[in-house]
Amino acid sequence: MSINLADAVAVLERTPATLATLLSDLPEVWAFSREGEGTWSPYDVVGHLMQCERTNWIPRLRHIIAGETKPFAPLNRTAQFTDSRGKSLGELLATFSELRRQNLAELAALGLSSEDLGRRGLHPDLGDVTLGALVATWVVHDLDHVAQVARTMAKVYAEEVGPWRAYLSILRDRRNPG
Amino acid sequence: MSINLADAVAVLERTPATLATLLSDLPEVWAFSREGEGTWSPYDVVGHLMQCERTNWIPRLRHIIAGETKPFAPLNRTAQFTDSRGKSLGELLATFSELRRQNLAELAALGLSSEDLGRRGLHPDLGDVTLGALVATWVVHDLDHVAQVARTMAKVYAEEVGPWRAYLSILRDRRNPG
Numbered sequence: 001m002s003i004n005l006a007d008a009v010a011v012l013e014r015t016p017a018t019l020a021t022l023l024s025d026l027p028e029v030w031a032f033s034r035e036g037e038g039t040w041s042p043y044d045v046v047g048h049l050m051q052c053e054r055t056n057w058i059p060r061l062r063h064i065i066a067g068e069t070k071p072f073a074p075l076n077r078t079a080q081f082t083d084s085r086g087k088s089l090g091e092l093l094a095t096f097s098e099l100r101r102q103n104l105a106e107l108a109a110l111g112l113s114s115e116d117l118g119r120r121g122l123h124p125d126l127g128d129v130t131l132g133a134l135v136a137t138w139v140v141h142d143l144d145h146v147a148q149v150a151r152t153m154a155k156v157y158a159e160e161v162g163p164w165r166a167y168l169s170i171l172r173d174r175r176n177p178g
Numbered sequence: 179m180s181i182n183l184a185d186a187v188a189v190l191e192r193t194p195a196t197l198a199t200l201l202s203d204l205p206e207v208w209a210f211s212r213e214g215e216g217t218w219s220p221y222d223v224v225g226h227l228m229q230c231e232r233t234n235w236i237p238r239l240r241h242i243i244a245g246e247t248k249p250f251a252p253l254n255r256t257a258q259f260t261d262s263r264g265k266s267l268g269e270l271l272a273t274f275s276e277l278r279r280q281n282l283a284e285l286a287a288l289g290l291s292s293e294d295l296g297r298r299g300l301h302p303d304l305g306d307v308t309l310g311a312l313v314a315t316w317v318v319h320d321l322d323h324v325a326q327v328a329r330t331m332a333k334v335y336a337e338e339v340g341p342w343r344a345y346l347s348i349l350r351d352r353r354n355p356g
Contacts, residue, residue: 027188
């Protein structure tokens with residue numbers, strides 16, 4: 001149940017470059033595709049990840065380290081729809097990469113021990129959580145959105161694959177938004 | 179229903195570098211993780227993608243271009259379990275990248291027209307298929323396996339995220355093998 005911080009960081013430090021490799025200069029048919037109404041395009045996902053670097057992970061980590069007993073501030077999960085306006089996907093990818101770099105430098109500077117990973121905070125909806133679970137969530141949240149980007153792109157060709165559709169199980173994941 | 183070859187190639191040419199960025203030198207806890215018995219680790223997936231470059235996409239494309247009326251040769255979907263033996267993940271990633279580069283060079287050299295995309299072949303199980311659907315399947319197959327790698331890695335921390343599990347929908351995708 002306890003994470004190894006070096007293993008977590010190994011994923012966190014790769015995510016911006018992974019998404020930049022997959023998405024930089026990609027034709028709009030992919031970058032702005034959605035898997036259904038109310039779902040997010042790869043462009044929207046990168047904007048969201050960028051927002052989370054600003055408002056979620058490190059601010060909440062600091063909140064726990066400071067020994068705050070009040071709950072974390074709630075998040076705005078759709079801030080990217082206003083904050084990304086007018087920015088290219090390349091700009092969002094670069095900003096995400098820079099913010100992640102800064103946040104991992106701050107994480108390293110904190111020099112957290114395995115005991116620190118057991119420190120507790122109060123989530124506004126989920127209640128009692130640990131610092132270790134927050135870091136694990138940071139990792140899984142990255143991977144969830146990487147998988148979402150690949151799934152959303154795959155669905156652009158949902159019809160074009162013809163009878164092969166039967167073998168491409170990703171086309172049947174999450175048929176509905178949410 | 180008809181694909182644009184340049185859009186398809188834009189994804190195909192990015193996949194090896196995307197996987198190399200995500201997986202190179204990644205701790206074994208991620209690279210050899212599985213999401214359940216009988217499922218594939220990221221290491222297994224890269225071996226499978228490498229095999230497909232050798233035996234699936236371009237050989238079948240050539241088969242159609244040659245006007246063959248007999249069905250495609252069936253594929254061996256588990257060849258990676260013998261062929262990857264003794265090879266490091268880095269070696270598999272490098273071989274996949276080199277084979278993909280060669281295959282995209284061959285695809286470009288064929289100079290396929292949009293009419294060629296409608297040429298037909300016979301799949302041993304699925305029956306009548308088009309060359310366009312084969313190329314679309316090559317793309318979706320890449321993305322399916324990228325999503326699988328991210329999902330498999332995410333599940334390493336299925337418990338460690340604690341109550342955040344409720345928000346991380348990827349942890350509920352494909353609970354069972356298959």
